[in-house]
Amino acid sequence: MQSTSLPTSWNIDQILDDLNTSGFALVNDAYPKEYIIDLVQECSLHLEEFRAAGIQNGVVSHIRSDHILWIDHQLPIAQQHIKTLQSLSQTLNQAFYLGIKEVEAHFACYNAGEFYALHRDNPQLKNDRMISTVFYLHEHWQEDWGGQLRLQDKNGEWHIIQPTPNRLAIFQSDILHEVLLSKQQRLSITAWLRSGNSIWNN
Ligand code: OGA
Ligand code: MN
Numbered sequence: 001m002q003s004t005s006l007p008t009s010w011n012i013d014q015i016l017d018d019l020n021t022s023g024f025a026l027v028n029d030a031y032p033k034e035y036i037i038d039l040v041q042e043c044s045l046h047l048e049e050f051r052a053a054g055i056q057n058g059v060v061s062h063i064r065s066d067h068i069l070w071i072d073h074q075l076p077i078a079q080q081h082i083k084t085l086q087s088l089s090q091t092l093n094q095a096f097y098l099g100i101k102e103v104e105a106h107f108a109c110y111n112a113g114e115f116y117a118l119h120r121d122n123p124q125l126k127n128d129r130m131i132s133t134v135f136y137l138h139e140h141w142q143e144d145w146g147g148q149l150r151l152q153d154k155n156g157e158w159h160i161i162q163p164t165p166n167r168l169a170i171f172q173s174d175i176l177h178e179v180l181l182s183k184q185q186r187l188s189i190t191a192w193l194r195s196g197n198s199i200w201n202n
Contacts, residue, residue, distance in 0.1 A: 005087055006084060006087050006088060006091065007030065007031065007084065009029065009030075010027055010030070011027075012091060015027065015170065016091075016092075016095050016096075019092075019096070019170065019171075019172070020095075020096075022153040022154060022155065022157075023153050023154030023155075023171060023172040023175050024151060024153055024159070024169065024170060024171035024172070024175070025169075025170045025171075026161065026167060026168070026169055026170070027167065027168040027170070028164065028166070028167050029166050029167075030135065030166055030167065030168045031081075031166060035077075035080070036137060036139070036165070036166055038077045039077050039078065039081070039137050040137055040138070040139060040187070041077075042075055042076075042077040042078060043078070043107050043109075043137060043187055046069055046075065046107070047109060049069050050067035050068060050069045050107065050109050051067060051068060051069070052065075052067055053065075053066050053067060053068040053108070053116075054066075063116065063117045063119060064114075064115070064116040064117065064179075065110075065113070065114040065115060065116075066108050066109060066110045066114050066115075066116060066179070067108070067109045067111070068106040068107060068108050068109075068190075069106055069107045070104075070105075070106045071105045071106055071107065071189070075107075078105070078107065078189060081105070081135060081189055081191070082103050082105055082191065085103045085105070085133060085191050085193065086103050088133075088170075088193070089103060089131075089193045092130075092131060092193065098130045098131070098193070098195065099130075099195045099197065100130055100131065100193040100194065100195055101194065101195060101196040102193075102194045102196055103191055103192070103193055103194070104191065104192055104194060105189055105190065105191035105192070106189070106190055106191075107187070107188070107189055108187070108188045108189070108190050109185065109186070109187055110147060110179065110182040110185070110186040110188075111182075111185055112182065112183050112184055112185065113181065113182070113183075114181070114182055114186075115178070115179055115180060115181040115182065116178060116179035117178055118176060118177070118178040119176070119177070119178065120173070120174055120175065120176055120177070121173040121174075121192060122173035122174050123174070125174060127194075128194045128195045128196055128197050129173035129192040129193070129194055130172075130173055130192075130193050130194065130195050131170060131171070131172060131173060131192070131193040132170075132171050132172070132173045132190065132191075132192055132193075133168060133169065133170045133171075133190070133191045133192075133193070134149065134163075134168070134169045134188050134189070134190050134191075135167070135168045135169075135188060135189045135191075136163040136164060136165055136166065136167050136168075136169075136186075136187070136188050137165070137166075137187045137188060137189065138163070138165055138184075138185065138186060138187040138188075139165055140165065141162065141163055141164055141165055141184075141186075142184075143162060144183075145182065145183045145184040145186075146180050146181050146182050146183045147163050147179065147180060147181070147182030147183070147184070147186040148160045148161060148162055148163065148179075148180045149161040149163065149169055149177060149178075149179055149180075150177060150178050150179075150180055151171060151175060151176065151177035151178075152175055152176045152177070153175070154172065154175060160180075163186055163188065173192060
């Protein structure tokens, strides 16, 4: 897996410690301001291409109402985030022997009134998602706009995480979480660090 190094501002020991004790970790002010400006611009330029995440192969699910765009080589700015997550994967593999081999990611846009109900990204370890990450890239956020990430840590405690701009949330893919109804446009990149070892291959 190709990678660059992690941003020097990230407190790796803290991330590893939080993941180990709670199953989730937060990185605030993850990237330089210039990067966010470029990323928001790239995301905004492609908003027309986003598709309803709740519709797959014509089947409609009501668990989520956001819109997504998978990230490929045509989105070079977002690719830089994926490179950083590849680097993070190597660090996590060394610390926890997770065997992560690949990173897949999509932009997500929640317009006013949209949400993602309670779910796990890897229920009953049925797929190969080991770690989920969500990076919040909108330029402003107010607490009363909703859109919080609510998650249950691995000790059973619930946490409400604000989608603060430039924050990266990292959590085990098997834990329960949801996105509360958002009252404003909420932009993010969700990425999964995957082992490539799915028994079911889904
Ligand atoms: C997801 C998800 C959480 C968030 O995309 O699977 O749970 O805060 N996202 O956007
Ligand atoms: Mn999820």
